[in-house]
Amino acid sequence: MSLFKKVDELRSEFKQALASNPALSDLERLKQKYLGRKGVINDLFKQIKDVEADRRGEFGGLINQLKTDVQDLIDAQVRESHSEEQASDSLDVTLPGVEYTRGTLHPIESTLRDFKRIFHRLGFAVAEGPEIETQWRNFDALNFPPEHPARDMQDTFFLENGSVLRTHTSPVQIRLMLEEKPPIRSIMPGRVYRNEAIDAGHYCLFHQVEGLYVDENVTMGELKATLELFCREYFGEAVKLRFRPSFFPFTEPSSEMDVSCFLCGGKGCRVCKQTGWLEIGGCGMVDPNVFKAVDIDPEAYTGYAFGMGIERIAMMKYGITDIRLLFENDVRFLKQF
């Protein structure tokens, strides 16, 4: 066989060996076989002297080209084998897939969103205030007399500087009326704090949504109609609403609002303590003394206000029987909503 033909044969033999996708150790063996000191290419170099003198240059060029090609192809194959090895280290396609869990809205957050959506459609804006309040905004401006029991350490968290953790969202009414002139129509959602014994229905922090509408000739009838509309939208058409006379220092007349129990439909059950009714908040007409505290003329304007407890309402809607579940953040509980 001519030496030129031998170069062609070695080239195709090498390509065939490479096409079988050799492992890294086989590649090393191939490298030795072709490029090693005693390898076949070096052997060819030694045979240059056997080629006719006028074709030695051509032959030498061919072997050099073969050497470079073999080296390049082996290097490329080694690189590929390394990256395949790394990929197969990090991915075991036989393992079960990782399940990605999606978060859900906390029942308090979804209740707050429902409130905002419904009251937005009734023409109410949304306002917010801080959770640390002055005693003046939390009590005095709201017409609480100095000896009112709510001011007691038993009910209110006092800070060292004399401020309080707000006990209700009503101080945001004061902020709003000091900042804006009537007409004012806003709801004010937020967290409130009370220093009370914790049980299934009471917690030391909870959420309220306050509502305030101040304008000329606002009436109690409008207050009732607004709350009735809200309750039908939120609890469903079948719900009944009851107003019981009550007392709040900042409203006159004042009233407590109950809705017919969503669980028993008003027949009486464990949740409504056999009464058929569930209390959802307080309401009333803004007391003239409150208007005076914020410099609004009580002769020119009237207004209504209401405040509802979000946890109690969420508990009703979702059938939760202990308020503490809403604050423990146990994912097994929260995943249900």
Ligand code: FA5
């Ligand atoms: C008030 O806080 C008044 N500011 C509401 C108001 C606003 C009346 C505007 C008139 C005009 P009350 O203390 O009743 O009212 O609380 C309102 C609601 O908060 C209650 O009906 C109840 O749903 C909820 N609530 C009260 N205490 C707790 C508590 N410890 N844990 C959870 N929810 C509570």
